[in-house]
Amino acid sequence: MNDILKIGSKLALICAVAAISLGLVNAVTEPKINQMREQKLMNALKKVAVGMEVGKYKEVPDNPVVKGYYPLNDNSGTQKGYIFNLVGIGYGGDLNIIAGVSTKGKILSVVMMNNQETPGLGKEAENPEYMKKYIGTGEDSPVPVRKSQLSQEDADAITGASITFMGIGKALEAASDFAKKEGAE
Amino acid sequence: MLKEFTKGIFKENPIFIIVLGLCPALGVSTKVINAIGMGAGVIFVLLGSNIFVSLLKNFIPEKVRIPSYIVIIASFVTIVQMTMEAFAPALYKSLGVFVPLIVVNCIILGRAEAFANKNTVMSSIMDALGMGIGFTLALLLIAFIREFLGAGTITLFPVGSFSGVIRIPVLADNPVRVFGLAAGALLVIGFLKAFFNWYSERRAG
Structure with missing residues (x-):
């Protein structure tokens, strides 16, 4: 005792x-x-923001991916797009992504914030070069969420980290859809 | 004293001979720079935990020594992580992901249990440095082979106009991708382990 x-x-x-x-x-x-x-x-x-004015942050309730956004305005104060605060699902947990999207749903820029992806594989998404495959999609062409939607070279580059790639793609797709819907209203 | 230092590098190399700490060795050996980062983190934490465990060896009760070591190691790692994030953000950015992994690195607990709790502070420091450097060298060797074959590059620190990435002609365009994946890591470690076994058996006669 x-x-x-x-x-x-x-x-x-x-x-x-x-x-x-x-x-x-x-x-x-x-x-x-x-x-x-x-x-x-x-x-x-x-x-x-690609040179535009960043407005006040608005939270989006009840959306699993789009947590909130800052409106993006040009010099005259007209809204041109959004900066979304996104949470995607990666290989090692949540992917915190910041993305600029036009009111028509076009992906303008993407930055990967906090994440727990595998160094050397999924972590490569922190590299600005990585995001090039998403930029410009969403309006005329779909945001890539499957490997078959990529060029051979891009598809090779994400070998071993397709879950990270799909996680980012799906989050951006949701952001693009959100922007399109808001724009239509 | 010097023997405690040198044994970790070859004769009792943590990865190839004792086979401790394989998880980080598999996980972060995709790039040479990651190996350098992980190695530096391990040397630092191993040094801290070995010093504390050898200092407290008479205070810690035998029955609860493992929980005590884990508390010491985890606190040490957390302090390192917080301090680094606050005061050396650039270093944290490149090392940050590896630091929490160090808590579960078997080498740290292994050395606390097998060495530091039976030896003096001075020998424990030598043991920590030797084991840490041995681990780093092993990791560097694995990472070098994997990155060289698997990506055709060698990634080091960027200095001035040098981007830090050396491209190997031919291999950079046609890399053997399997070496970059987990299966390649196991293959490389297996072959290196076989080589070390052969070499030490031959040396022993």
């Missing part, structure tokens, strides 16, 4: 010290990390 208490209290002590030190480090680093993440989001927005 005494023995168990002794062992238990020692283990509890180790855990308590670990928890306190983690808490201290977190208190110091958290504000900095949040600031950094916000900066990263702003940079991504700027990149996606």
